[in-house]
Amino acid sequence: MEYQQTKRGMEIPRTADFDLAQTLECGQCFRWEQDGQGRFTGFAGGRRLSIREDGAAGTIVLEGIHTEPERAFWADYFDLALDYGAVRQQLCREHPDLACMAEFAPGIRILRQEPWEALCTFILSQNNNIPRIKGIVQRLCTNFGEPVGEQFAFPAPERLAGLTVDDLAPLRSGFRAKYLLSAAQLVTAGAVDLPALYTLPMEQARAMLRQITGVGAKVAECVLLYGLHRLEAFPMDVWMKRAMQAFFPGYAPEDFGAYAGIAQQYLFHYSRSHPERFS
DNA sequence: GCCCAGGTATAAA
DNA sequence: TTTATACATGGG
Numbered sequence A: 001m002e003y004q005q006t007k008r009g010m011e012i013p014r015t016a017d018f019d020l021a022q023t024l025e026c027g028q029c030f031r032w033e034q035d036g037q038g039r040f041t042g043f044a045g046g047r048r049l050s051i052r053e054d055g056a057a058g059t060i061v062l063e064g065i066h067t068e069p070e071r072a073f074w075a076d077y078f079d080l081a082l083d084y085g086a087v088r089q090q091l092c093r094e095h096p097d098l099a100c101m102a103e104f105a106p107g108i109r110i111l112r113q114e115p116w117e118a119l120c121t122f123i124l125s126q127n128n129n130i131p132r133i134k135g136i137v138q139r140l141c142t143n144f145g146e147p148v149g150e151q152f153a154f155p156a157p158e159r160l161a162g163l164t165v166d167d168l169a170p171l172r173s174g175f176r177a178k179y180l181l182s183a184a185q186l187v188t189a190g191a192v193d194l195p196a197l198y199t200l201p202m203e204q205a206r207a208m209l210r211q212i213t214g215v216g217a218k219v220a221e222c223v224l225l226y227g228l229h230r231l232e233a234f235p236m237d238v239w240m241k242r243a244m245q246a247f248f249p250g251y252a253p254e255d256f257g258a259y260a261g262i263a264q265q266y267l268f269h270y271s272r273s274h275p276e277r278f279s
Numbered sequence B: 001g002c003c004c005a006g007g008t009a010t011a012a013a
Numbered sequence C: 001t002t003t004a005t006a007c008a009t010g011g012g
Helices: A020-024 A068-077 A084-094 A096-102 A115-125 A130-144 A157-161 A174-189 A202-209 A217-227 A238-247 A253-273
Strands: A009-013 A032-034 A040-044 A047-054 A059-063
Touching: A009 A068, A020 A032, A020 A040, A020 A047, A047 A068, A084 A096, A084 A253, A096 A253, A115 A130, A115 A174, A115 A217, A157 A174, A202 A217, A238 A253
Parallel strands: none
Antiparallel strands: A009 A059, A032 A040, A040 A047, A047 A059
């Protein structure tokens, strides 16, 4: 996706392929907040960003982004190199029943988040709601992360590996605290090799993640999709199982191919928009 | 107060 | 291999 540089920062076209709210509020990330005017401020990779739509200019503005390394970082984070419009068309062509569903989240993009942060946040997400997950993640950063300007970076696994459940009490994360420690310990010890997950065959990658206590099928799939950008991953929860049975009987996730994760998002948002069809 | 959250570990069928 | 329950906590 092309961009232009202006006084305000980096600007990219506001097309149907990139919707900030759909992308940042869909439950794939937990460190973005919207102010009253549609401006999202978030934190990733030790960097802070405010991003908003400018309807008049027809652009999405990455405010204050003026250097090449910053541009490169956020272009990668928002996955600007992938043509989501083309992917959407391909998916809808191969699976016609997806066409009407894609209308409910056409501008969603799969962020390239850091694997460790995604692992932790999806462990925290289980049997939980987004507002509270955000609160726990914020307390995790302020209590154990390195200060970066006025914010705090996400704490490294080594920082957490030596802690106890009692140490994590300030997070108020409940039963998930012990899961967080299991993840930190296995990652620090090397039993869970996060960089290897980028290229390992999916089944091996899943098995590696599931060594962690508290990482089941759903969390492992979320980590692979949202943390490793393995777009063939297909997080399967109760809703998704019902949606699959209702609309794609006999389908397996892998039938959606290399972009199953994006198809999953269309299906998920569609099913959430039509709860009456699943009662 | 009550219900529930994009689950998982564990113990029974 | 499938089905029930506890789990910690707090948002709505």
